[in-house]
Amino acid sequence: MSPRAIGSLVAAAIVAAGCANPGPETERRSLREPATLAAGRTLAGVTLSEAGWPAADWWRALDDPALDALIAQALEGSPGLAVAQSRLARAQAIALATRSALGPEVVGSGESVTQLYSQAGLIPPPVGGSWRSQNRLAVDVTWDLDVWGRNQATFESALGQAKAAEIDVAATRLALTTAIARGWVELARLHELAELARATLAQRTRLLAVTTRRVEAGLDSQVDLQQVAAGVPAARLDVAAFEEAIALAGHQLAALSGQGPDRAAAFERPRLTAARALALPSALPADLLGRRPDLVGQRWRVESAGRDIDAARARFYPNVNLIGFVGLSSVGLSQFFSSAAAIAGVGPAVRLPLFDGGRLRGELATRRADYDIAVEQYNQALVEALREVADQVATLRTFATRRADQAEALAAYRKAHALAALRYERGLGNLLAVLTTEGQVIAQSRVDAELRARELDTGVVLVRALGGGFMPEPPPAAAAAR
Numbered sequence: 001m002s003p004r005a006i007g008s009l010v011a012a013a014i015v016a017a018g019c020a021n022p023g024p025e026t027e028r029r030s031l032r033e034p035a036t037l038a039a040g041r042t043l044a045g046v047t048l049s050e051a052g053w054p055a056a057d058w059w060r061a062l063d064d065p066a067l068d069a070l071i072a073q074a075l076e077g078s079p080g081l082a083v084a085q086s087r088l089a090r091a092q093a094i095a096l097a098t099r100s101a102l103g104p105e106v107v108g109s110g111e112s113v114t115q116l117y118s119q120a121g122l123i124p125p126p127v128g129g130s131w132r133s134q135n136r137l138a139v140d141v142t143w144d145l146d147v148w149g150r151n152q153a154t155f156e157s158a159l160g161q162a163k164a165a166e167i168d169v170a171a172t173r174l175a176l177t178t179a180i181a182r183g184w185v186e187l188a189r190l191h192e193l194a195e196l197a198r199a200t201l202a203q204r205t206r207l208l209a210v211t212t213r214r215v216e217a218g219l220d221s222q223v224d225l226q227q228v229a230a231g232v233p234a235a236r237l238d239v240a241a242f243e244e245a246i247a248l249a250g251h252q253l254a255a256l257s258g259q260g261p262d263r264a265a266a267f268e269r270p271r272l273t274a275a276r277a278l279a280l281p282s283a284l285p286a287d288l289l290g291r292r293p294d295l296v297g298q299r300w301r302v303e304s305a306g307r308d309i310d311a312a313r314a315r316f317y318p319n320v321n322l323i324g325f326v327g328l329s330s331v332g333l334s335q336f337f338s339s340a341a342a343i344a345g346v347g348p349a350v351r352l353p354l355f356d357g358g359r360l361r362g363e364l365a366t367r368r369a370d371y372d373i374a375v376e377q378y379n380q381a382l383v384e385a386l387r388e389v390a391d392q393v394a395t396l397r398t399f400a401t402r403r404a405d406q407a408e409a410l411a412a413y414r415k416a417h418a419l420a421a422l423r424y425e426r427g428l429g430n431l432l433a434v435l436t437t438e439g440q441v442i443a444q445s446r447v448d449a450e451l452r453a454r455e456l457d458t459g460v461v462l463v464r465a466l467g468g469g470f471m472p473e474p475p476p477a478a479a480a481a482r
Contacts, residue, residue, distance in 0.1 A: 138327025
């Protein structure tokens, strides 16, 4: 077919494209701008800078080599991270497969079929009525010209999904490291509470010995002795409960690092120090767009959904292919490799949807709905991201005052208990004062341990809310912007 004929056929297909109507364009959901989320009053008084984002190895600020080693082990052996990396490889393979539709497909084929030709068919005797072989050796070329950009849109959609999967690896890494750091903080808290429980047990054992001597001397009654004696097994129960909690927390950390429960036996006691205060960036809401893996990944999913709409719309229009072949074909083998057996051809093939019972419109409506879902999921993730940051900032800003008040209260209770115990041992006080002040010291010591652990945990959660040192490529423009 001549180039003029090819052009005429394509032009006719373009005119006929009006037969397939995708319907009116519907209004799409829009991505929410960070500037619309007011946060200035909530973050007022917080130190702001342009270098306040966590580093990629942010956990080193906790200054515990054992934690550093555990996280390094987890990043190498975590099944969850391996799953995310496999999903990335799968998404990249899909993108590679869809990219192949942008170029020509070249297939080499060869066949030799022996058949009985009909005497009453198109081929007269002597071939008709005899057994002959039909032989063909050719190279066939098919090229979808992608006039309406369907294949390009499909490829870009797959590429967007691959980029989202790449960001998901970073999100999984962030979730893994923060989970281990929070578990390590919890392990430190449990060790400290267990140490307090053991100190309480030792203290109550000493008090029992003192009370026994006082009863023998006739200074106290058996009621006092039984009251003190009951506190010893109760303290042992506390010690056992915290030791159980330490074992369970160790098993959880071992599982997070991809190891068996025996790994927990090798854990050193955490030696955490307070992390350096984070100075939040001045353009916090806007900067979260590029620092949070979940937000960046969702932007890529929005982009991918927009390209799916373009691909679904392009299916309403003619599909124009360029087909060609060159090779050899003959009946029998005697002349198969001669010039007489040469074959060649080239020409367009057009496929135009005329009636499909609403299938194409249904697919287009589905893709539009998918886009709106992706946009609103992004908008929700943006709101939640800013809330998480604000929550942790609101909590962290109170710790300095709370630590000072707690230290003052604990010191006062310890002094009162020491005086009550001394007076009791010397026969100047009563047992009730000793037990009362002891309970106050135990309660405040636990509050002190909880407060320090919560401050560390809040810092880790803030790191997660800020993206944990994630630095991706600039997020894509939304499909709606085009």
